[in-house]
Amino acid sequence: MTINQNTFTGEFSYSLDIKGRVNIPAKFRNVLTSDNEQSFVITRGMDPCVWVYPVTVWQSIESELRKLSSLSRINRSFVRSTVRYASSLQYDKQGRIAITPNLIEYAQLGKEALIIGMVNKIEIWNPKLLDSVDQESRKIDSSEFDALANQIIL
Amino acid sequence: MTINQNTFTGEFSYSLDIKGRVNIPAKFRNVLTSDNEQSFVITRGMDPCVWVYPVTVWQSIESELRKLSSLSRINRSFVRSTVRYASSLQYDKQGRIAITPNLIEYAQLGKEALIIGMVNKIEIWNPKLLDSVDQESRKIDSSEFDALANQIIL
């Protein structure tokens, strides 16, 4: 039994080809899907990147959304923004996925795509953008970052 | 019963071969893995070296990461930086591990690799780098170093 049974870890560099396809790391494939669930969910990330969820994880998000009353305007807006960019997907016989132009534009993806395991989901980044976003985050919240490291890293 | 039952101690020098493989000291093997858990986790160290964790230790880090909400930007950045360079691994039939090019570059590993027991994890160093980093640390924080020694050494 490996830890990758349930979680995504590691970083992989792949090329986004002219048809908008990227490889999904072999290590991630049986985490993302199973024998009885071939599809998964792709959507916008909170950062300028693409998020890819296993169906089980997405379903728990969806069930939370169902609990939100549509009477509240902010609830409606939140549900809309969460669901709007999400779509169900499968990989092709080679283990690649086709990223929609919408998402390519949002994540500003070029020829090189960096795929990062984020425990319960996958992120797909433009490498340069990732660097600048992470640097920015750490500059602004450096003390918070250090506090987390102190608390969590063994 | 030996002290090595649960902790990593001591220092060992091995060669990193052309395929990026290093031996894991025989003494460490049953600390790192067990009959029902064959894999372990390799990642970047805080210093310029490689860290190797038993699965149990890594899992407690991971479970803390799962608690962090993705709504906070610094949380996302922290999870990313922690998980990004980590991967699950097993040794081959000879008791070696294959270190990824990423990590070899980060730790500036050459032909000679120094493996050091660090109680709850293993460190893999370029010997020269280790010397200079340790000297540097002690020069800068010498009073702190002495205070720790005073407090801990019996």
Add this chain to the structure above:
DNA sequence: ATAGATTATGGGTAGTTGTGGGTAATTTTA
């Protein structure tokens, strides 16, 4: 001291993975 076992290091091979491109089917557009 010697034989057997374990450990350290090197290399070969088969299978998997990553990448590109072709063709048919489907959708979109004029």
Add this chain to the structure above:
DNA sequence: TAAAATTACCCACAACTACCCATAATCTAT
């Protein structure tokens, strides 16, 4: 409705990795 564009499916190859075996050095036990 027909042409154009897009998408889905398929095949092929190159690169890499995992697995295997071989040998030398070291350690252990009698």
